[in-house]
Amino acid sequence: MSTLEQxxxxxxxxxxxxxxxNSPAIMQSLSSLTEINKDIYNTENNDNLSMNNNVQIINDxxxxxxxxxxxxxxxxLIDERELLKVSSAEQFIDKLGCRDVNTKVKVISIFGNTxxxxxHTLNQTFFNGNEVFKTSNEQNSCTLxxxxxxxxxxxxxxxxxxxxxxxxxxxxxxxxxxxxxxxxSDIVIYRTRSERLHRDLFTFLGAASRAYSxxxxxxxxxxxxxxxxxxTTIALGPSVIIYHETxxxxxxxxxxxDSPEDILRNRFxxxxxxxxxxxxxxxxxxxxxxxxxxxxxxxxxxxxELDNTTVRSARKIHLVYDTLKILNDxxxxxxxxxxxxxxxxxxxxxxxxxxxCDCRCKNSMGHLREGKPHYSGxxxxxxxxxxxxxxxxxxxxxxxxxxxxxxxxQTQNEAGWYGLAKYAWAGYVIExxxxxxxxxxxxxxxxxKNPEDAAVRTEITHVFQNNSSLNITNQNVAQKMxxxxxxxxxxxxxxxxxxxxxxTSWVADQVAPNYWRPNxxxxxxxxxxxxxxPCDTKHHCRNxxxxxxxxCSSKTKCVPAKNWFTPVRVCDDCYLHDGNDDNxxxxxxxxxxxxxxxxxxxxxxxxxxxxxxTYSKSLxxxxxxxxxxxxxxxxxxxxxxxxEFSLVLPLHHCRDCGRGVCQECSQHRKPVPxxxxxxPVRVCDxxxxxx
Numbered sequence: 268m269s270t271l272e273q274x275x276x277x278x279x280x281x282x283x284x285x286x287x288x289n290s291p292a293i294m295q296s297l298s299s300l301t302e303i304n305k306d307i308y309n310t311e312n313n314d315n316l317s318m319n320n321n322v323q324i325i326n327d328x329x330x331x332x333x334x335x336x337x338x339x340x341x342x343x344l345i346d347e348r349e350l351l352k353v354s355s356a357e358q359f360i361d362k363l364g365c366r367d368v369n370t371k372v373k374v375i376s377i378f379g380n381t382x383x384x385x386x387h388t389l390n391q392t393f394f395n396g397n398e399v400f401k402t403s404n405e406q407n408s409c410t411l412x413x414x415x416x417x418x419x420x421x422x423x424x425x426x427x428x429x430x431x432x433x434x435x436x437x438x439x440x441x442x443x444x445x446x447x448x449x450x451x452s453d454i455v456i457y458r459t460r461s462e463r464l465h466r467d468l469f470t471f472l473g474a475a476s477r478a479y480s481x482x483x484x485x486x487x488x489x490x491x492x493x494x495x496x497x498x499t500t501i502a503l504g505p506s507v508i509i510y511h512e513t514x515x516x517x518x519x520x521x522x523x524x525d526s527p528e529d530i531l532r533n534r535f536x537x538x539x540x541x542x543x544x545x546x547x548x549x550x551x552x553x554x555x556x557x558x559x560x561x562x563x564x565x566x567x568x569x570x571x572e573l574d575n576t577t578v579r580s581a582r583k584i585h586l587v588y589d590t591l592k593i594l595n596d597x598x599x600x601x602x603x604x605x606x607x608x609x610x611x612x613x614x615x616x617x618x619x620x621x622x623x624c625d626c627r628c629k630n631s632m633g634h635l636r637e638g639k640p641h642y643s644g645x646x647x648x649x650x651x652x653x654x655x656x657x658x659x660x661x662x663x664x665x666x667x668x669x670x671x672x673x674x675x676x677q678t679q680n681e682a683g684w685y686g687l688a689k690y691a692w693a694g695y696v697i698e699x700x701x702x703x704x705x706x707x708x709x710x711x712x713x714x715x716k717n718p719e720d721a722a723v724r725t726e727i728t729h730v731f732q733n734n735s736s737l738n739i740t741n742q743n744v745a746q747k748m749x750x751x752x753x754x755x756x757x758x759x760x761x762x763x764x765x766x767x768x769x770x771t772s773w774v775a776d777q778v779a780p781n782y783w784r785p786n787x788x789x790x791x792x793x794x795x796x797x798x799x800x801p802c803d804t805k806h807h808c809r810n811x812x813x814x815x816x817x818x819c820s821s822k823t824k825c826v827p828a829k830n831w832f833t834p835v836r837v838c839d840d841c842y843l844h845d846g847n848d849d850n851x852x853x854x855x856x857x858x859x860x861x862x863x864x865x866x867x868x869x870x871x872x873x874x875x876x877x878x879x880x881t882y883s884k885s886l887x888x889x890x891x892x893x894x895x896x897x898x899x900x901x902x903x904x905x906x907x908x909x910x911e912f913s914l915v916l917p918l919h920h921c922r923d924c925g926r927g928v929c930q931e932c933s934q935h936r937k938p939v940p941x942x943x944x945x946x947p948v949r950v951c952d953x954x955x956x957x958x
Contacts, residue, residue: 341400341416344591347429347437349444351595352412356585363417363424363584371581372417373573374424376448379458380467381408381430384560388458388510389425391562392569393418400427408433413448421573424587426452431467439602442474447594449475450483451587452505453579454572455545456565459509462516464534472507473540479504480544486597490590504544505579506572510565511552518552527552546578617641621729623650628731641731653730653894658723660699672699672723674708697722782812782829789814794838810841895925895942902927907952921951928952 342362343352353359360368377385386400386409393399399416403409414427428445435441449455459468484504509531511518519527527550535542542548549572551564617628619641628634628641635641649656663670674695697706697718706722719725779785789805791798793813799805806820807813809831815838822842823834902918904911906926912918921928923939928951935955936947 341414341425341427344413344415344426345444345448345595346412347435347441347444349440349595349599351592353588356588359588360584363415365417365419365584368584370422370584372422372424372584372587373453373579373581374426374451374587375454375456375569376426376428376452377456377458378428378445378449378471379430379460381433383430383458383460385430385458386410386427388456388562388565389416389427391560392566393421393423393425400425413444421570422581423573424584431471443598443602445471446475446478446483447591447598449505450479450487450594451590454569455505455507456569457507457509458512460512462513464509464511466538468509469535469538469540472542472545473535473538476504476540476542476544480541482598483594484544486594487590490593503546503578505546506575507542507545507548508565508568508572509548509550511550512560513552513554514556516554518554519550520552547572619731621647621731623653623655623730624648626729641729643729647727647729649727650730655728655730657726657728658697658718659726660702660705661722661724662702662705663699664724668701670699670701672697672705674718779807780812780829783807784813786814792816792819794819794840806836808838808841809835810837813838893925893942896920897925897927899927905929905932907932919949921954922948923950923954926951 344359345351353362365372377389379385384402386402389400390396390398390402394416400414401409408430410427411429413429416425416427417423418425426448428448429441431442431445433441457468457472459465519530521527525533528548531548531550532542549568551568553561553564555561615631617630617632617634619628620626621628621643624645624647626643626645626647628643630639630642647655658672658674660668660670660672674697695708696704699705706718708718784807786805789799792815793808794815795818797816799814799816804817805814806817808815808820809829810826820836820838822837822839824837824842825832825834826837826841897920899918902912905916905928906921906924907928908931910916910929912927912929916929918927919930919933920926921933922942922944928949933949933951935950935952937950937955938945938947939950
């Protein structure tokens with residue numbers, strides 16, 4: 268690398284750029300620049316031109332005239348608006364000053380906060396202190412966008428990036444640009460000049476690792492397959508070198524317990540930031556008491572990583588350009604820039620969020636102690652599980668009153684069982700405190716209107732925890748009806764079996780044919796002579812009319828002599844013997860068994876309907892259960908005694924907590940207003956103890 272040429276004066280716009288009287292191209296550039304400056308200063312709008320325009324013109328001219336010169340300058344690769352300033356891979360190679368298009372290179376990029384000396388670090392490490400990348404002692408940042416330079420000796424492309432924490436209106440676009448540059452790099456240098464490692468270092472590298480894993484890795488693998496590069500070479504991201512320079516404090520050092528790299532990994536873990544995408548993380552720390560800074564440790568660390576080809580191998584320059592162009596085209600577009608507020612509202616506002624739309628309450632913290640309910644001025648969304656829709660009486664609203672009404676099973680002046688029966692027939696009712704009953708869901712069996720069309724206005728409300736304004740009675744209406752039906756069924760099922768058998772036998776005798784022996788006279792089976800118990804079922808043979816047990820009358824056949832032309836129950840003896848009766852007996856039998864036939868059809872139909880109703884009731888119970896109830900299919904054990912549910916131990920739901928409970932552990936009854944149960948209902952022992 269050649270020695271540093273003389274610089275122009277410090278106040279010149281060429282500060283930091285080399286010139287030579289022996290270079291005709293440079294002198295021609297200077298003449299061109301002089302003419303440009305004359306035109307600039309002679310224009311009437313001189314006040315509207317900034318120093319950055321002059322610098323851009325200088326750099327463009329300088330780059331054009333140094334493509335074939337060993338002392339070339341860096342050039343702008345991507346500007347701060349993410350626009351690629353090099354139009355093709357050939358132009359990229361030409362600007363780098365590489366004569367062999369098949370040269371394989373690696374990419375090194377540098378990141379860090381603005382003013383930490385990134386450009387100076389590249390110049391000192393790779394270019395013998397020559398100012399390939401522009402530096403400045405001004406407050407304004409001298410590097411905007413991404414600038415590229417080429418070290419022919421090491422065969423590396425150096426990328427200098429815009430500093431973090433700089434003042435810009437496009438902060439999100441800048442961060443995305445840096446992440447794209449990081450994705451195509453083989454080695455990443457994070458330059459920090461601070462007494463201690465700051466949070467922004469860990470935040471940026473953690474975000475870069477996540478972006479690489481979730482967005483860039485798959486895109487790079489597709490590009491690699493298209494270019495014939497094995498996917499293993501880009502399976503992991505770049506190697507990261509943290510170059511930390513201090514003055515008064517000691518940098519991280521190796522000790523007997525943890526290395527600096529171990530300390531860094533622990534800090535990433537404590538901050539819950541992932542770094543899995545990086546192939547390695549190394550730390551280089553130097554303490555500079557007096558300038559100049561020692562860059563030799565950084566150079567040695569970089570040289571070691573350049574020689575390591577196990578993760579990433581060198582690739583042709585056109586592949587570097589094509590990869591960057593594809594990533595830049597794929598991940599581009601405007602991003603909403605959110606202004607960072609030092610004290611955001613969530614520091615002081617209520618932390619409770621709406622369960623339906625996830626919006627925060629707008630009131631201050633502690634507003635409930637002041638008697639103010641939760642409030643959010645944003646529009647909410649309706650969700651069925653929360654029933655977050657309220658009804659307002661239309662008639663009262665027209666008169667200027669906002670009266671919230673709810674749907675109920677019965678009006679206030681209706682008795683409990685009468686109201687439930689009326690609900691089963693005419694549906695739920697909406698009652699206004701001032702107007703009375705304003706709507707019945709099934710008041711007419713034809714032409715019913717929706718409540719919104721006839722009686723109420725609807726509004727969707729926010730759902731906050733412990734919100735008493737929710738229309739929670741709606742979800743319990745159907746369940747209350749099912750509870751009533753279940754109660755009647757349980758009463759009938761729990762009635763004494765013996766009286767039920769007695770009543771059944773008496774009814775059967777009333778419709779029995781004359782040739783059947785009455786049930787009261789049947790004490791034992793006509794064939795096997797087994798005595799019938801109080802709960803045993805007595806069967807009649809349709810041929811002889813005697814009483815038999817189930818085992819002795821298991822056969823069926825037609826008995827046309829008794830007017831049974833379809834297979835019916837007969838005893839075993841009659842099944843084997845065909846009886847012959849005269850026509851008069853047949854006629855009498857035809858008249859006699861007609862009533863029994865009708866009764867059997869009715870009984871069989873009612874039995875089938877009862878089975879269907881029992882099956883449907885179980886489906887209905889699961890479909891109408893309140894949303895806070897745990898589904899039956901998920902319940903295995905009682906929530907109190909932990910006994911497993913079975914046919915012997917049926918499942919019940921606690922109306923307070925919604926968990927499954929057995930009969931013994933839910934003997935108590937009490938109202939649960941917060942769940943919409945105004946009358947005493949089943950509550951488990953655990954909820955009773957909590958109260």
